[in-house]
Amino acid sequence: MSPSTTPATNPMTTRDAIAQVASDPATIERHFPAAARIATREGRDGDAARRELLLAIPGPAAYVVDLVRRVYEHGDPAERRAVLLALPALDAPERSNAVGDAALPIVRDALRTNDTRLVAAALGPYAATYLDDDAWRQALLKVIFMGIPVEQVAGLAERSDAELARMVRDFAAEREAAGRIVPPDALTVLALVDTPDPSPSRAD
């Protein structure tokens, strides 16, 4: 058996696990799946514990990104969501090994899913900073389509633009033509872009 066969009821504490990842980063693969239930037993937040594990990975950015991607790819939805939520912290400017845009494949993977928790978690400040315009607009349209509240999307006002407004208007027209309800969030997005303000296409 591989060394990753640590018992599920690992007696290790969150603190010990973080210390072990700092000294032997590959051990994150066995600590990460159990981290939330161990943290919960300690009265800590599972997502925060998982974020601390990821932040404890030492080494250059490229190494950190490789390991973070592996943790994501081997993760269940709760683990994947925790990775997505940790991306802004992994890219914090004060970190010498900030990941930059190298973790974008993780965001793109999550946006391809049909799981509302993952799509919502993918559209945090990290995606607002790095995701290209086409992908961001498609993601926003998908958010409206899936019924995820648009106010949960980071950078909504800053990144909404005239092209997104066109897409949302077309979507609304399609719904109206079918006699179906236009989600209120579609109007929220249009209101951000289509303002009576004479300044072109941007609301703020």
Add this chain to the structure above:
Amino acid sequence: MRIFDPHIHMTSRTTDDYVRMHAAGVRAVVEPSFWLGQPRTSVGSFTDYFDSILGWEPFRASQYGIAHFATIGLNPKEANDARCREVLDVLPRYLVKDRVVAVGELGYDSMTPEEDDVFAAQLALAAEHELPALVHTPHRDKLTGTRRTLDVVRESAVAPGAIIVDHLNEMTVGVVAESGCWMGFSVYPDTKMDEHRMVEILRRYGLDRMIVNSAADWGNSDPLKTVRVAEAMLAAGYTDDDVDRVLWRNPVEFYSQSGRLELPDTLADGAQPRDEELVGAGATFEGNSVLRGARD
């Protein structure tokens, strides 16, 4: 009435089934990993399948108000294909996942030496990960297979109380009752077990360690057979509490041995499910219907 189906292959079922199950009182299910009808030929097919029953399927179930857990293992049919044996190497990383509540389903198909090895190796993994195990009995040569199954269990490090021996019938229940293992019954439209025979078995052997499931899959099966057993129990004079014990508290007790069976508070003992908690339009993403988008 609250129903826990401890063995059902929801991947093979439609959303209509989720709706019907919820309407009938099913609030939690365990999906054992198993054969898909078409034999797989590589580890990648297995990992995508495991990811699906730990990812997409629980999400789909949650949209219909049903809690979904899984058991993970290499089934005996495919254990006979050398190309699939490498699945054993990836099992450890799945056996630590939050929604994995047992190893399984394990056991025999044709009782080959390869099946012996893989069965014993996975019971060792169960012991190592402190998980219970779901073991099925073979379709053919069933009594011999059941005895051999119990021999392997006795030689393993897993306690009998952490094992379900499933798909039992009148011929095989006795030896399992004596072994201390839990007794599983798959109630089918016309094979394995039916609801009336099930009630007779409960009369004869009592309600301790009794597990009733639909084992519904891609074959001729019915995801509401658990409910039919509940109805047959009531018609035979069993109380509501007896029904709750067999169809809820017993499977909860068994799978709770994993330490990972986290059920919603609304399903706690004494909290009867309410219609308003339902599904469909009630399944929300912090206020917004998930289903609205998912159905588009």
